[in-house]
Amino acid sequence: MLGNEKYKGDALLQKTFRTDFLTKKSKINEGEVPQYYVDHSHPAIIDPALFDVVQMEMKRRARPGHRNYTPHCFSGKIYCAECGGMYGSKAWHGDIAWRCNALPNGKTRCKTPVLRNSTVQDAFVMAFNRIIDQKDEIISICEDTIAERCDTSRLEAEMVMLKTELQYVSGLMEQSIHTNARVAMGQVEYTQQFQEYEQRFKVIQDRIAALDQERATMVAKMNGIRGYIATLRSEDRIAGFNEALWHNTVDRVWIKPDEAMRFEFKGGPVVEG
Template sequence: MPQIVEDEAMTIRLIYKLFLEGHTPSSIAKQLMSLNILSPTKRQKWPVSTVISILKNEKYKGDAILQKRYTTDFLTKKTKTNEGEVPQYYVENSHPAIIPPETFGLVQEEFARRKSKGGYTACQSCFSSRIICGDCGSAYGSKVWHAGSKYQHTVWQCNNKFKEKDKCSTPHLYDETIKKIFVEVMNHLIKNKAEIFENYRLMIEKLTDCQNLEEELKKVDEECSSIEMMVDAFVSENTRVAMDQEEYQRRYNTYAESYDKLRNRHMALTEEIRKREAQKNQIHDFLGILEKRDQLLTEFDETLWRRTILEMVVLSKDEVNFRFKDGAEIKWPMKGI
């Protein structure tokens, strides 16, 4: 059984931690090089592709996919990436884990979130891609006003504000405004965390209860297997007995249609179970962060922002809506800020 090399494991854990804090694979690679941490090939340079591979490799949570590659020629030992030519086998808990399965799941969800936003977002600011215009849905971008003068300052403004005929009515924001609102919201959560924990306890129980979904999934799999057997027998019969080919095609299409419906249902059930598991992991992560916070914030905490905030939607000059990674939302006034 493979053994964990603790020095290498520390690097893996650091990569996962930085990614969940909002850093891009490119930013992580640069940080690793600045810390003089060698890559898996013992080189100073960290390719971005290596960071991505580590973040997506199930082996770090203790699982393994067998036959990712296979031998095409046993004489020359030539191998090829398995693209469905031969079966693959997923083995859970095949070796000691470096990353908890929940953390691995959070990282995969974060990949999906960033992809839905159009790829890996820049990391010059923790606010990049997370401040959203409530009018058009576009991200806010940083703009320099009065460049080169003594009045020069940076603001955050909807990227599409002046691109359409009817410009967005959402206001521009200063860094300090965003930070102050976030501190207020987090302190509100910290003050009320006992109530929040109780509300989430009921939600977690519901998300954890997938028995009905799993029973239906099992039934769907059994029905799929049954149709596969009937189709195999039917095709075999057609090779042995003279059958009306129009009738054969009609019956075959009926089998295929039923099978496709079952497979679609199988995918829907699997996706629902995956979503519940992902949301449960996000909730546990959020509660874990909140549980460690006994003292109210006195200043903006960038790491806390990256770990908890999915988006801050600017609704108007008077109100914003915080969307947390666990699925919760809180509307917060901006008056007086």
Template sequence: MPKVTVIPPSINRTTRQSTTTPTRRKVAAYARVSTDFEEQLTSYEAQISYYTNYIQRNPDWEFVKIYTDEGISATSTKHREGFNSMIADALDGKIDLIITKSVSRFARNTVDSLTTIRKLKEHHVECFFEKENIWTFDSKGELLITIMSSLAQEESRSISENVTWGQRKRFADGKVSLPYAHFLGYRKGENGLPEIVPEEAETVRYIYQRFIDGLTPYKIANELTAQGVPTPCGKEKWSASTVKSILTNEKYKGDALLQKKFTVDFLTKKQQINEGQVPQYYVENSHPAIITPEEFDFVQSEFQKRCVKPYSSTSIYATKIICGDCGSYFGAKVWHSNSKYRRVIYQCNSKFKGSHFCTTPHLYEPEIQEKFLQAFAQYFSQKDAVIKNCQFALTRLKKQESKKAELQDELVAVNEKLKDYIQHGGENFDALNAKYEELSAKLDAEETAESDRKRRIAKMQKILLMLKKTDSVLETFDESVWNAVLENLTVFHDGSLVFLFRDGTEIKV
């Protein structure tokens, strides 16, 4: 009969440590809190102290380190530097055992939790979750972790949904909150609402004024950088996108459009621009305004205008001077560029294009300025009449009632009937569809008319403001007056110039 001798294992197949020679396990702990609140910080410090003593008291364990993350959410391991450093050290063989208070402290994302634990297990690193008494090398460990992680993930989902509901309830109630640390011009007031920071508000007004003066966001950004004005984030260098965001943010006129973005996934925290997927809320007069509504609307219309037609900030004359022969803009041309006779002239950009040459003369900059001063003198002589006409036009424009809301309500009603038809059928689809298209066209026309009305109101406001500030006829050319009151200048073949002012007044020089 064969003789069988049992050779006991000398290496633990999970820990890879010798079973005959006592070895100390290299042990680390992980501590995390997800907010910066004082009570959480106390818990955070307590975790560090507790696990340091807990590991050092065990003679079979060799203390490695306490890895920590403070004020970080556990729904993803992406931004948890302490956690990621611990895993990297464990995979490098520096750790044999990781101790954590609970599964939820380790991760609230089931996929992250299981993936990490399995990766550690492959490298013979065990995890111990004290609260649940789970050892990951135990045969039941992975099942228990799957269940506990799933529960933790659902808890995160529930918390996220509650937070989202609370935010949307605030939006529906018209409560406004700003990212004050990165928002120029406002700080959180005693009542919790935004209040104006005077010195920052001056920077905001400067940005709007320079844009109205004809500068692009890029040029304004360069000016602010050169002047040493700090950005909303406190940096030295301004970007055109930062200036543009200030120029297009309705909060500077005292209103607030809420829920411009929404969270797509509570695990990744990924946000998406709201293009109609969730409700938005527009709150009028929600807080003190830095910019008047008229100035804000004028800037928005100017943005649209610059997108539609060519625009350049290199010269205040660009896109302002029109050829009376062909309708093209005048542009700057350099004569004798490499000699002492170098001159900059302005002439029709299409003067020598096609079979017909434009006969309009070229102009020199001093000549343009001189003719404008003559035209403005005539315009200023009618100052009282112009102010009266502007005020009358403003009153009339403001009294015009918008039918936008009424049309939107009708459109919603027809849309609901169309949905009902799709679900239950009927015989009026063609009539309903025709009505929907008709209302859509009317709404588009009304929105265009309302935009034009706001632009004209802003023009009248700008002219009134400039005329009231100007006490006498200009003796020297003023760039800000040129930009504020002049719509365009048309040059004709006989050399005559017709100045069209923003209120519709035409003066021939």
């Protein structure tokens, strides 16, 4: 359901096709016939920007090494600076600890340390308070980042042009089919012409998909930064670990062999500690 384009007001045509018009038997389209993506075919059920953000999160969770079920707030956010692998939780002396999951050479583990929950929590409190101490400057930087790196107007303008061209090519394909049905014409010539239209259609469609993916990435980044700004504006220094603040502000934490931590916050700031 979360991946159904109809919720954002679009439609993907010919997901299935009829293999036998007498028995009315149909099958899922696995490339046998072309599919056509129609934007704004009907009123959206949910905001298209929100739909795109959900698609980005689904793809992120589907990456190799990512756990779809994250029972702990640290899951998926702590990484090994030595090999780039993800830290995972382990039972350790009656407590939960975190260590690198990877075995880069298949034999020995990285030299990055095993960390207790409390160690990561205390480090976050110190890093977050350092951000709060200069939050006005950081908010200004984040707002500049949104203006400079999250402007989707260029992408949207190109998509509008391409979609107009796509409709034109689609019309040529439809006209070619109708002409072939009414007028006797060489099938070799017809097939060649139709394949040219089809190839042109696919090139445009692929470019639109690439632009749409780029736009969705920008929108997701922009929404993350805006949420980060809102959190900074509403918070002051903290005395203890706050799970909600961790979720809303931390992008990644890199653990170094010397036990130092590098906090990368969602708005862009980095705190070494």
